[in-house]
Amino acid sequence: MRRLRKPTIAALTGLAAAALVSGCGGGSLGGGDSDDGGGGGDTATPVRLGLVVPTSGVYAPLGEDMKQGFELYLAQHGQKLGGHAVELEVVDEGATPATGVAATQRLLQGDVNAVVGIVNSATALGVRDAFDEAKIPLIVANAGADAITGAKKSDFVWRTSFSNGQVAAALGPQAAQTCTKGAFLVAADYAAGKEATAGFRQTFTAAGGKVVGSVFPPFGTTTNYQPFLAQIRQSGADCAYSFFAGAEAVAFTKQYAQFGLKDTVKLYSSGFLTEGGVLKGAGAAAAGIETSLHYSDQLDTPANKAFVGEYQAKFGESPTVYAVQTYDAAHVLDDAFKTGIDGPAVVKGLQGISSVDSPRGTWRFDDGHGPQQTYYLRRVDQGAGGLVNTVVQPLSGA
Ligand code: BEZ
Numbered sequence: 001m002r003r004l005r006k007p008t009i010a011a012l013t014g015l016a017a018a019a020l021v022s023g024c025g026g027g028s029l030g031g032g033d034s035d036d037g038g039g040g041g042d043t044a045t046p047v048r049l050g051l052v053v054p055t056s057g058v059y060a061p062l063g064e065d066m067k068q069g070f071e072l073y074l075a076q077h078g079q080k081l082g083g084h085a086v087e088l089e090v091v092d093e094g095a096t097p098a099t100g101v102a103a104t105q106r107l108l109q110g111d112v113n114a115v116v117g118i119v120n121s122a123t124a125l126g127v128r129d130a131f132d133e134a135k136i137p138l139i140v141a142n143a144g145a146d147a148i149t150g151a152k153k154s155d156f157v158w159r160t161s162f163s164n165g166q167v168a169a170a171l172g173p174q175a176a177q178t179c180t181k182g183a184f185l186v187a188a189d190y191a192a193g194k195e196a197t198a199g200f201r202q203t204f205t206a207a208g209g210k211v212v213g214s215v216f217p218p219f220g221t222t223t224n225y226q227p228f229l230a231q232i233r234q235s236g237a238d239c240a241y242s243f244f245a246g247a248e249a250v251a252f253t254k255q256y257a258q259f260g261l262k263d264t265v266k267l268y269s270s271g272f273l274t275e276g277g278v279l280k281g282a283g284a285a286a287a288g289i290e291t292s293l294h295y296s297d298q299l300d301t302p303a304n305k306a307f308v309g310e311y312q313a314k315f316g317e318s319p320t321v322y323a324v325q326t327y328d329a330a331h332v333l334d335d336a337f338k339t340g341i342d343g344p345a346v347v348k349g350l351q352g353i354s355s356v357d358s359p360r361g362t363w364r365f366d367d368g369h370g371p372q373q374t375y376y377l378r379r380v381d382q383g384a385g386g387l388v389n390t391v392v393q394p395l396s397g398a
Helices: 009-022 060-076 097-109 121-134 164-169 172-178 191-206 226-235 246-258 277-286 302-315 321-336 343-351
Strands: 002-004 047-053 084-092 114-117 138-140 157-159 183-187 211-215 239-243 266-270 290-293 353-358 361-365 375-383 386-395
Touching (some): 047 321, 060 246, 060 277, 060 302, 060 321, 084 097, 121 138, 121 157, 121 191, 164 266, 164 290, 172 239, 172 266, 183 191, 191 211, 191 239, 246 277, 290 386, 302 321, 321 353
Parallel strands (some): 047 084, 138 157, 183 211, 183 239, 239 266
Antiparallel strands (some): 290 375
């Protein structure tokens, strides 16, 4: 079983060079490093990868972060994975599952060794079977749809991100401590919003909380949240739980404050509401919001500090959870390609990974091919250079 470690920059330069010369470096079983070349045979053949991320639509900012996370890993590793040169095709997932599924299927008709990415749960659900049938590995680097891993797992579908229900469930017991009159649930009307609210509801009510209402604004088209915010006000809730990301998160957070709810109905959310550029976009309206997530660029660990420094140096901004998830997708493929580059060999390589040392902390694939990881309670605070997601404490509710 391999344990993937995040190497230092100095080690990276040397190891990437070694891989170039030798073409193979052994599989680093039992605690070795992932960056020691390719152990799966001939590394002269390049690997062809598809990166499916939104470059248009409400989730476009997430796609850019994911692309940067993948690029950083490649840059640190001599543009190689498992010792193979990488031929990367980036395709636009677009705004809806209709565009995302079509773009992914086009990639599958080409000759790709693996596909990485996918932001939207509905898209991930729409392509899961195609990967299973084509026997081409898909590393889902964002979409949290519960039904693409776990009980519905495929040998060919793995996830380096999270499941929507788990992120939200981690927050439920925490919110139950402060929310005495009841919680109102508000989330984007598609698989991710439905799963997130179900996860929150489960642990929140188990911890003694009461849900007083819920509403699901249409996904991708809602720009005016006032009718939904009015329902929150009328419900008598003293807290709300929300799931929104990207451009929708900015609009919702700003309107929540403008509508006067910020100081009367405490807002909890899955951390996508306040992540990265979205936090800058929402500005002061986001101050004080408490969220759950498996990453913050504020995590005070040597591995994260090194990662944040390298990311800032390359892109002039701090990394987000989306960047980390895709960086880790490159990391697991780097190791898996050492076993071979055809679909079943890559799956064997993925099955052999026992844990991954990541900027988010060490995590491992669970039996359902999703990450088993720590979730954190985060609060939006004023930091030295602007608003940040302070890490308050690890959560145990997931
Ligand atoms: C999802 O569709 O699963 C999702 C999209 C954006 C952020 C988080 C989850």
